[in-house]
Amino acid sequence: MARDRFSTATRLRLLGEQTAARVYRSQTRRQDRRSRLTGRAAFLALVVCSLVVALAYPMRQYVSQRGEIAEQQRLAAEAADRVEKLRDDKARLQDDAYVRRLAREHLHYVLPGETGYTVIDPDAVAERQGDRGAADLPWYSNLFDGVDTADRSPER
Numbered sequence: 419m420a421r422d423r424f425s426t427a428t429r430l431r432l433l434g435e436q437t438a439a440r441v442y443r444s445q446t447r448r449q450d451r452r453s454r455l456t457g458r459a460a461f462l463a464l465v466v467c468s469l470v471v472a473l474a475y476p477m478r479q480y481v482s483q484r485g486e487i488a489e490q491q492r493l494a495a496e497a498a499d500r501v502e503k504l505r506d507d508k509a510r511l512q513d514d515a516y517v518r519r520l521a522r523e524h525l526h527y528v529l530p531g532e533t534g535y536t537v538i539d540p541d542a543v544a545e546r547q548g549d550r551g552a553a554d555l556p557w558y559s560n561l562f563d564g565v566d567t568a569d570r571s572p573e574r
Contacts, residue, residue, distance in 0.1 A: 526558070 510516050521527040528534040536556075555563075 526556075 518527075526534060526536070
């Protein structure tokens with residue numbers, strides 16, 4: 419009878435040791451898996467951070483270049499509009515009637531047989547008398563003054 423009890427006790431002890439070893443191995447595996455998962459996660463985080471750092475500068479360059487491209491396209495469109503307006507002006511200047519009208523309006527030209535008049539507003543003259551300069555005179559007065567000044571002999 420002692421033998422059965424001993425063998426049962428021995429069996430129970432061995433069974434307990436085996437169970438403890440299994441639990442220990444299971445915990446060790448779980449910890450290994452956790453540490454492997456943590457290592458993998460750390461490596462993945464490192465790779466993601468490296469990609470973000472590696473792509474940050476090119477993305478910033480891309481965005482700024484897109485802005486510059488949009489600005490250049492806007493400037494090109496403005497230049498094209500200006501060229502179109504200049505072409506229209508060139509075409510208008512080919513018309514003799516338009517040139518005559520501009521000469522009459524801006525240069526005060528008169529046709530043969532016409533009498534030209536310049537009307538001076540006395541109120542405007544009174545306001546400008548203190549600070550009248552060459553910019554206030556009509557263009558032809560400045561031209562004639564320049565011719566008269568160049569025609570005079572230099573005083574030495």
